[in-house]
């Protein structure tokens with residue numbers, strides 16, 4: 001899967017005046033349309049890394065390229081218009097309405113009133129807060145989760161190709177957090193925005209990230225790989241420590257039931273129990289097997305898209321599926337450390353080939 005590099009960090013270092021080295025020799029590239037989750041223990045340099053991309057923090061050395069252009073040569077204000085930024089406590093202007101908050105960057109760009117109003121309504125719709133109810137409210141008239149969504153809408157106002165998110169769901173309770181994560185996934189898939197998401201929560205990273213970059217103290221890159229590869233094959237003891245317990249159960253929620261995991265449908269004991277779907281998450285398949293009555297002999301029917309029974313699955317089959325997924329993750333070539341800055345394949349015109357439907 002070849003994809004264009006949108007952001008490239010090239011041996012970036014940040015030493016603060018205090019002598020603290022927050023980031024050391026970090027090289028990392030972010031591909032178009034992907035969500036790269038940046039994780040690691042507290043103080044490892046995640047926020048500093050993010051803030052160097054939009055020049056809220058200047059790197060001490062190294063280069064950061066946005067679409068091939070060194071950001072240190074860009075006008076910081078113009079740069080920030082190309083990069084949306086969402087932080088944990090949102091930072092909405094308290095004395096401005098929701099509409100005026102979202103219209104901040106369009107206002108700076110001199111959009112006319114009609115265009116701005118239409119865009120605000122569109123964005124409110126996108127984040128599930130209808131303009132008729134919310135446009136004229138002030139931030140203090142919103143719940144924490146609603147404020148968070150307005151923060152996302154504001155960051156997306158001028159349709160920036162890149163969105164930086166720093167613990168965007170950190171301040172909300174776990175149940176609502178889950179809801180916001182699902183909403184974020186929908187919005188990201190709809191807009192195709194390239195995202196760097198900082199989180200200290202490995203579950204959030206595994207759920208939302210196309211790839212996970214694990215940093216250790218001093219902003220050192222320990223591993224960058226798909227969530228399954230990080231969970232199944234942690235590249236170092238530090239990554240293993242960061243993941244903590246429960247890697248296998250996390251993997252269950254990432255891997256899916258495939259045809260190769262199934263036995264024949266003829267082994268299903270009648271009356272057949274409720275089936276699971278081909279492509280279901282292994283967690284769901286596992287729950288279905290665990291809930292079987294003794295008479296089912298530990299075997300659940302599996303149905304295809306049309307609802308036809310295509311085979312049967314047991315707990316052994318689920319374990320096999322887990323191993324298969326872990327092996328496949330180890331074989332994914334673009335996850336291999338050190339290939340991050342590899343040349344992109346080029347088409348006949350020399351332009352980078354992207355997998356985006358354009």
Ligand SMILES: Nc1ncnc2c1ncn2[C@@H]1O[C@H](COP(=O)(O)OP(=O)(O)OP(=O)(O)O)[C@@H](O)[C@H]1O
Pocket residue numbers: 016017018020021022040041042043044045046047048049200
């Ligand atoms: N402006 C600053 N001046 C001096 N040191 C700083 C500054 N900002 C961050 N640091 C230090 O740099 C290191 C990395 O901080 P950073 O905020 O990037 O970490 P983080 O991984 O985002 O942490 P957390 O998960 O706790 O938010 C820390 O040791 C921090 O104290």
